Amino acid sequence: MARSGRLSEATAGRGLPDFLGRPGPTAYHRLNPLTKATIATTTAIAAVALGGLIGPAVLVAVAVVGPAIAAGVLRDLVRTSVLLALPIAISALLVNLFFFPGGEGELFRIGPIVATEEGLGLALEILARIMAISGAVTLFYLTTRPSDLVIDLERRGMGSRVAFVANASVQTVPAMVERAGQITDAQRARGLDTEGGVLRRLRGIVPIVGPVILGSIAEVEERSMALEARGFARPGRRTLLWAPADRRVEALIRWGLLAALVAVIALRISGRLP
Amino acid sequence: MTLTLTGVGYRYAGTSDAALLDIDLELRSGEVVGLAGASESGKTTLCLVTSGLAPRAIGGLLRGRITIDGTDVDAWPMHRLSQEIGIGFQSPASQLSQVAGTVFEEVAFGPMNLALPRDDVLDRTWEALETLVIRDLADRDPRRLSGGQQQLVAIAGLLAMRPAHLILDEPTAQLDPQGTRLVTEALARLAANGASILVAEQKTEVLAALASRTVVLEAGRMVLAGATGEVLGDPRLPELGVTPPAAVRLRHAARDAGLDARMLDEVHAGG
Amino acid sequence: MVELRTEGLVHVYRGSGVRALDGVDLRIGPGERVAIIGQNGSGKSTLVRHLNGLLRPTAGRLLIDGVDARRLRVAELAARVGVVFQDPDRQIFSGAVVDEVRFGPRNLGRSGAALRESVEEALELTGLAGQESRNPYDLGQARRKLLALASVLAMRTPVLVLDEPSTGQDRAGAARVRSVIESVAAAGRTLIAVTHDMELVAELFERVVVMRSGRVILDGSPSDAFGGRRLDLLRSTNLEPPVAARVASRLGVPGAVTEADLVAALLRRELPQ
Numbered sequence: 001m002a003r004s005g006r007l008s009e010a011t012a013g014r015g016l017p018d019f020l021g022r023p024g025p026t027a028y029h030r031l032n033p034l035t036k037a038t039i040a041t042t043t044a045i046a047a048v049a050l051g052g053l054i055g056p057a058v059l060v061a062v063a064v065v066g067p068a069i070a071a072g073v074l075r076d077l078v079r080t081s082v083l084l085a086l087p088i089a090i091s092a093l094l095v096n097l098f099f100f101p102g103g104e105g106e107l108f109r110i111g112p113i114v115a116t117e118e119g120l121g122l123a124l125e126i127l128a129r130i131m132a133i134s135g136a137v138t139l140f141y142l143t144t145r146p147s148d149l150v151i152d153l154e155r156r157g158m159g160s161r162v163a164f165v166a167n168a169s170v171q172t173v174p175a176m177v178e179r180a181g182q183i184t185d186a187q188r189a190r191g192l193d194t195e196g197g198v199l200r201r202l203r204g205i206v207p208i209v210g211p212v213i214l215g216s217i218a219e220v221e222e223r224s225m226a227l228e229a230r231g232f233a234r235p236g237r238r239t240l241l242w243a244p245a246d247r248r249v250e251a252l253i254r255w256g257l258l259a260a261l262v263a264v265i266a267l268r269i270s271g272r273l274p
Numbered sequence: 275m276t277l278t279l280t281g282v283g284y285r286y287a288g289t290s291d292a293a294l295l296d297i298d299l300e301l302r303s304g305e306v307v308g309l310a311g312a313s314e315s316g317k318t319t320l321c322l323v324t325s326g327l328a329p330r331a332i333g334g335l336l337r338g339r340i341t342i343d344g345t346d347v348d349a350w351p352m353h354r355l356s357q358e359i360g361i362g363f364q365s366p367a368s369q370l371s372q373v374a375g376t377v378f379e380e381v382a383f384g385p386m387n388l389a390l391p392r393d394d395v396l397d398r399t400w401e402a403l404e405t406l407v408i409r410d411l412a413d414r415d416p417r418r419l420s421g422g423q424q425q426l427v428a429i430a431g432l433l434a435m436r437p438a439h440l441i442l443d444e445p446t447a448q449l450d451p452q453g454t455r456l457v458t459e460a461l462a463r464l465a466a467n468g469a470s471i472l473v474a475e476q477k478t479e480v481l482a483a484l485a486s487r488t489v490v491l492e493a494g495r496m497v498l499a500g501a502t503g504e505v506l507g508d509p510r511l512p513e514l515g516v517t518p519p520a521a522v523r524l525r526h527a528a529r530d531a532g533l534d535a536r537m538l539d540e541v542h543a544g545g
Numbered sequence: 546m547v548e549l550r551t552e553g554l555v556h557v558y559r560g561s562g563v564r565a566l567d568g569v570d571l572r573i574g575p576g577e578r579v580a581i582i583g584q585n586g587s588g589k590s591t592l593v594r595h596l597n598g599l600l601r602p603t604a605g606r607l608l609i610d611g612v613d614a615r616r617l618r619v620a621e622l623a624a625r626v627g628v629v630f631q632d633p634d635r636q637i638f639s640g641a642v643v644d645e646v647r648f649g650p651r652n653l654g655r656s657g658a659a660l661r662e663s664v665e666e667a668l669e670l671t672g673l674a675g676q677e678s679r680n681p682y683d684l685g686q687a688r689r690k691l692l693a694l695a696s697v698l699a700m701r702t703p704v705l706v707l708d709e710p711s712t713g714q715d716r717a718g719a720a721r722v723r724s725v726i727e728s729v730a731a732a733g734r735t736l737i738a739v740t741h742d743m744e745l746v747a748e749l750f751e752r753v754v755v756m757r758s759g760r761v762i763l764d765g766s767p768s769d770a771f772g773g774r775r776l777d778l779l780r781s782t783n784l785e786p787p788v789a790a791r792v793a794s795r796l797g798v799p800g801a802v803t804e805a806d807l808v809a810a811l812l813r814r815e816l817p818q
Binding site for chain 1: 594597599618619620623624627628629630632634635636637639648649652653654680685696698
């Protein structure tokens with residue numbers, strides 16, 4: 001408990017403890033979560049709406065890489081978004097490079113399969129879009145705590161019970177993983193063989209998945225009673241301890257981004273943009 | 275505040291046998307009442323019925339009257355009742371809300387749900403943490419605490435609702451000796467400060483340390499009730515499925531062997 | 546009959562770097578009854594997971610009848626060392642009690658009459674005979690613990706390891722656990738229990754291994770562990786001996802660790818010889 005000294009000093013009073021609602025390290029982090037979510041969403045959609053290679057590439061530079069540098073998360077962003085996009089990127093690349101219908105400019109050949117110039121062109125365009133989407137989502141995830149977004153939405157009027165489900169779902173995953181580990185240990189201790197071939201491992205599914213689900217159901221009843229005993233079922237709003245700050249400037253930015261997105265889509269549809 | 279059960283009986287939904295019968299119990303201010311009995315004798319059912327969770331949260335059929343200072347609470351919804359009566363369970367982890375990243379937010383959960391003004395929420399949370407002497411756990415992740423610490427956090431969460439009465443269903447059942455000591459000491463402090471508690475326990479030593487009065491259940495009925503010392507010294511305890519405290523067992527064993535049990539008592543009095 | 550031996554067993558958890566076992570040398574012979582006690586973090590749970598191969602040593606080794614355990618898969622070790630974990634809800638998956646008990650022995654390849662016999666015996670010992678078709682979740686928590694115990698008993702392993710068998714048990718369940726321990730011991734099987742129930746240790750176990758910070762700090766009889774001289778050692782690991790032992794040492798009768806011992810010792814003192 002090395003923090004306790006600092007804790008009693010800083011929060012000797014009775015106010016909001018200083019470890020709650022702590023602002024992020026950079027200006028980009030400190031943007032309201034809804035703003036950051038809007039940036040991510042409009043970037044992703046615009047990447048799909050814009051044609052060609054230049055549009056998405058510029059988007060990646062301006063809306064993903066730029067802010068990532070400002071937020072100091074560029075390295076993590078590159079690593080995570082590449083990992084995220086890799087499977088789709090590889091298959092998109094291969095499919096389009098080799099199987100572009102009507103491609104004529106031959107680049108190279110592997111047996112009967114031909115890689116074409118046109119195919120490469122399309123593949124790169126698709127890759128740029130994938131990077132824009134993956135980058136935008138990763139940037140949001142790296143600069144925003146999911147619970148902060150949920151609190152912000154709740155402050156704006158989202159129901160408390162919806163907020164609870166959103167938060168609880170995120171927390172449940174690591175707990176379930178730990179549970180599954182303990183259950184696997186217990187079943188292996190009773191002779192369940194998980195080190196054999198595929199068929200053997202498949203037979204192990206019910207004894208492992210079963211208690212993960214069953215146990216959770218049994219716990220759910222006690223858990224929901226405990227929640228009710230703490231006023232959970234009370235209708236209406238609840239008090240929030242804190243909420244992320246918002247500024248008028250940011251609200252303007254959000255509307256501006258949405259308007260820009262609509263414009264891009266409209267121009268694209270009407271053929272004015274390539 | 276006096277909580278009174280008169281002629282209370284209860285049947286779980288979808289069952290035909292009564293889980294509780296003819297319960298007459300009065301829980302007064304500033305008293306710790308112990309509840310003992312074999313497993314499935316009705317201890318948990320009595321805790322659920324007294325707290326109002328049965329039938330409000332789990333259905334079932336309730337008979338008899340439950341009153342607070344004479345007023346019938348039949349029509350009170352759970353969130354109103356939970357401000358008078360708090361209930362804790364034996365599994366430390368399943369009482370965590372799962373949505374709090376810190377102990378502070380966990381304890382604040384109840385008052386937040388009641389939509390109290392923010393300052394009230396903060397005051398109640400700090401007060402609950404201080405009462406249980408766990409202020410230094412405020413910024414910790416509740417899921418990473420020991421079982422005993424988690425139980426204290428759960429009780430703090432109940433205290434933040436400022437209930438007049440606390441009901442604890444086997445709070446130390448899943449704890450090791452350290453955790454049991456931690457929780458028992460915290461409850462003793464609460465009791466010394468005038469808290470009203472109904473605590474069910476298999477570990478009769480805990481009841482001996484905390485409760486002034488104790489009730490024993492068998493098959494859903496009250497079969498023994500009275501001062502804790504007398505009830506726990508009653509020779510019928512083993513056949514009722516309750517293990518008497520070690521001190522009592524020694525005294526009986528010595529007496530049965532024809533020894534003078536007084537020397538044992540002196541030793542026990544010394545700790 | 547199986548002999549377990551650890552030589553300089555070390556375990557460092559990869560993620561956290563915690564050195565949970567720091568050189569454990571232990572020999573447990575066939576038919577022994579050993580209680581392993583220690584505070585949280587002393588390494589006892591880690592040691593248990595080594596005994597059936599769920600964890601593999603970082604250094605040192607575990608020998609089972611002279612064979613390095615690393616050569617055997619967990620499923621193979623399970624035939625020799627049966628481990629009952631603490632939380633029954635982290636293993637029960639069948640819709641009926643009898644199916645749960647059949648799981649273990651079937652994994653070991655048993656069938657027909659041999660299977661039926663071992664299942665019936667396990668149900669009998671744990672007081673669950675007659676509950677075969679009930680849904681485990683209709684039984685209370687305490688009886689589900691007994692079910693988990695039955696499901697490993699039915700495997701009839703030469704070594705049985707129990708992880709906190711009395712936690713969460715009521716009086717009847719605790720009595721069942723005691724009678725299971727006595728039957729298993731009477732059949733000559735090795736019994737190892739990790740527990741913080743000191744009364745249980747004093748009454749049923751002939752050997753106590755005390756662990757602290759990943760090492761064995763005491764290995765002897767209950768009188769050695771709980772008798773007057775060693776109380777400080779025990780207290781240094783935040784453990785308390787059973788009440789009877791404390792009273793005995795106060796009354797100047799060291800060596801008595803159970804209630805029966807204490808009464809007998811006092812009788813000897815009081816009656817003129």
